[in-house]
Amino acid sequence: MSQEVKIVDAVVIGAGFAGLYAIKRLRDAGFSVQAFEAGDGIGGTWYWNHYPGARVDLECWDYSYSFSSELQDEWEWSQRYPSAQELMAYLEHVADRFKLRQQIQFNTRVEAAEFIEADNLWLVRTSDGKTRKARFLVPATGGLSVPKPPEIPGxxxxxxxxxxxxxxxxxxxxxxxxxxxxxxxxxxxxxxxxxxxxxxxxxxxxxxxxxxxxxxxxxxxxxxxxxxxxxxxxxxxxxxxxxxxxxxxxxxxxxxxxxxxxxxxxxxxxxxxxxxxxxxxxxxxxxxxxxxxxxxxxxxxxxxxxxxxxxxxxxxxxxxxxxxxxxxxxxxxxxxxxxxxxxxxxxxxxxxxxxxxxxxxxxxxxxxxxxxxxxxxATGYDAFTGALSHIDVRGVGGRKLSDKWAAGAKTYLGLVAQGFPNLFTVTGPGSPGPLANMAMSIEQHVDWIADCMTYLRANRITRIDADKGAEENWMQHVQDVVSRTLYEKANSWYRGANVPGKPQLFLPYLGGHGNYRKKCEEVAAAGYLGFVLTRETTATGMADKAASRIAAAGLAGGAV
Structure with missing residues (x-):
């Protein structure tokens, strides 16, 4: 007899800066969380990138968590720009201080995730041969986590x-x-x-x-x-x-x-x-x-x-x-x-x-x-999309996320890709990502996701997806902003130019962290403008789809 698959509120992928904070924030909001980490320890990007000289290029006071004043006061940074080893020690401390390890299964890679439309659940398959069900999938896989091999013969x-x-x-x-x-x-x-x-x-x-x-x-x-x-x-x-x-x-x-x-x-x-x-x-x-x-x-x-x-x-x-x-x-x-x-x-x-x-x-x-x-x-990374593209993610109708992104990654606000409900990306394509302080961006993203999930739970909403028009408008806005700068004159990994065959599309949002944060707050305050929300209305599961009203000016407004 097959064992019943346990349902958790959220599966988090990764145990770096984003994964650890997602575990804590969602758990504090009363959600059950199961996280998976391919490595055998905490650290995410810093776990894998500890080559000679590896260190962050933002000051320690900024490239660190801000959610706990006690954590800020007790941690003793040794230098202005911490090394990979010191950042690993910091994240180990965070995991221990807030007892986050119990939610993490190490040495386990998420290999596939399929959205089950009838149940509004994600079926997640991992490298240990097991399957889990989750109401929400939160990939905290990092923007620079998949190495790009050199294209050199021999x-x-x-x-x-x-x-x-x-x-x-x-x-x-x-x-x-x-x-x-x-x-x-x-x-x-x-x-x-x-x-x-x-x-x-x-x-x-x-x-x-x-x-x-x-x-x-x-x-x-x-x-x-x-x-x-x-x-x-x-x-x-x-x-x-x-x-x-x-x-x-x-x-x-x-x-x-x-x-x-x-x-x-x-x-x-x-x-x-x-x-x-x-x-x-x-x-x-x-x-x-x-x-x-x-x-x-x-x-x-x-x-x-x-x-x-x-x-x-x-x-x-x-x-x-x-x-x-x-x-x-x-x-x-x-x-x-x-x-x-x-x-x-x-x-x-x-x-x-x-x-x-x-x-x-x-x-x-x-x-x-x-x-x-x-x-x-030192040949770089398949940035922004590499990690998720290496997982067989299938959304509505069985469509692969890699197929949706074949001509260029699209999301609404860097948070949700249309056709992949209940999946929240952390600092995904269409968000400021590496063009802002990643630690601050991660906290902003995870806070927004946790607040959104809390809203959905309180209002008996079982499914959230991006409206297709809202997604198109947002990604066009992302391109409009970069077109007013010099960024498009460089063949950079910001636009996937370092990976042969990858679509050439500028993926980070250049409008700035502050403007982006304000836009996300406005979307939430307006009842999740630009998202399609599905609410269970009867005991038999009859669903009522309530689409937030879409207003082009509301999706792409704000100063750059």
Whole structure:
């Protein structure tokens, strides 16, 4: 006799920042929760991405939970930008402090999820061979959690050690005495390079695209620094909730074109000296909207590269061209450019010297063989949609989510994909996602989801779906906003350009965290405007579909 499948209110996928908060928030709201995590521990993205030098590029005071003042006060951050290891320890503490582990089943991957229309339930199949039923499915799978393998022939033939930054081994490799090659110079590649330089026999950097790297100015935190931060936490968090990037740094309004060369130089120098990820973008309000203003910043950073890197030919190869500053995520490092002054570090510019193939002894380029003992692939991720696309998700009529997104991912508010009822994505396509503070965005998303589920329960509503028109209007709004900026001039992972065959569509919402939060609040306050709600009205299950009234201005309004 088959065992009856237990029904829970929500299945949460993932145990990183989003998954842990979803468990806590939903459990506190009185919902039964079962979470699944493919790894054997807490951490999500930080569990898998703990390569050399891995650390967050937002200050610890911002890239952390704000839901508990006690948690903020008791946790002792050691440095301005925490490492992956410290972030893992923080999340372990959160899981233990709020007793979240009992809801998580580790070493278990969600392989398929099917919406059962007759019951308004999700049937979830996992890698342990079991099946669960849930009223709601909450994938908290992260925007950068699925590594993108390199498209290089011969990778399987390499006889040395080979690793991808997005799936770093739990046992740290040894580097001393080895010839190491790093392919890719995005954020993870930059962090690996500045961390391994001087720790191995020779480091060869295979640069696909020269990137803008600004100083991190990372430093240890003193007790006085922590005390000052604790005293201003409430004000800091309150301001972060209304700003564009979800951090306490409002953007400037003036144009770089209206300043004198001396004024611009002074402001750029200050941003370089007191740098942070958004420092240069905060100098002037049109850095990401005006080509001429953007080029002023770009050329300033290029001038710094020329000053730092001694060899003129190497310096020339490191100068970023071909995309506006900020349209690909800038990297933070205090030493990246200076490592190329070392005799044991080499740069291979793949635009002029492309890789032909990987061979057993190393990398064969157009100029010959470079012998290596270790290869590190820092080739990025299948962003936004990768994690969900690797799960066989089927909605109304058995339609696959991967088929719905085949021409480009669509959601309403980055929260619900039409045709997939009772499925809430956390920081999904169409939300600010990585263009804002992810920790703040995660809390906003999960709070909205929990409040929505509470509303549905209180009003005996068994099903929520996005209206097709509302979804279309929202995604068009997302594209309209980006069209007024310079972002579309870059082939970035924001639009899926790094994954061969992936539809080219700008997926994050550029309207800003504060505007987005306001829009979500307005939608909820209007009885979930743009959603279709189904309420059980009789004991026999007769359903009444009540669609919230759709108003185009209500879906896409708000300042950018």
């Amino acid at each position: 990778i399987e033939t390499f006889r040395g050690e080979a690793y991808h930054t997005g799936r770093w081994p739990r046992q740290e490799p040894t580097y001393e005495g080895k010839r190491i090659g790093v392919i890719g110079t995005g954020s993870s590649g930059v962090q690996v390079v500045h961390s391994l330089a001087g720790k191995c026999k020779h480091l060869t950097v295979f640069q696909r695209t020269a990137v803008f790297v600004v100083p991190a100015k990372n430093h240890p935190l003193t007790p006085e620094m922590r005390q000052r931060a604790r005293a201003t936490y409430a004000e800091r968090r309150s301001l972060s909730r209304i700003t564009r990037f979800g951090i306490p740094a409002p953007m400037a309004n003036e144009s770089a074109l209206d300043a004198t060369p001396e004024e611009r130089r002074a402001k750029f120098e200050n941003a370089w000296i007191n740098s942070q990820l958004l420092g240069f973008r905060q100098c002037y309000g049109d850095i990401l909207a005006n080509d001429e203003s953007n080029e002023m910043v770009a050329e300033f950073i290029r001038s710094k590269i020329r000053e730092i890197v001694k060899d003129p030919e190497t310096s020339r190869k490191l100068l970023p061209y071909g995309f506006p500053f900020g349209t690909k995520r800038p990297c933070l490092s205090d030493t990246y450019y200076s490592v190329f002054n070392r005799d044991d570090v080499s740069l291979v510019d793949l635009k002029s010297t492309p890789i032909v193939r990987i061979v057993p002894k190393g990398v064969e380029t157009s100029e010959g063989l470079i012998e290596l003992d270790m290869l590190i692939y």
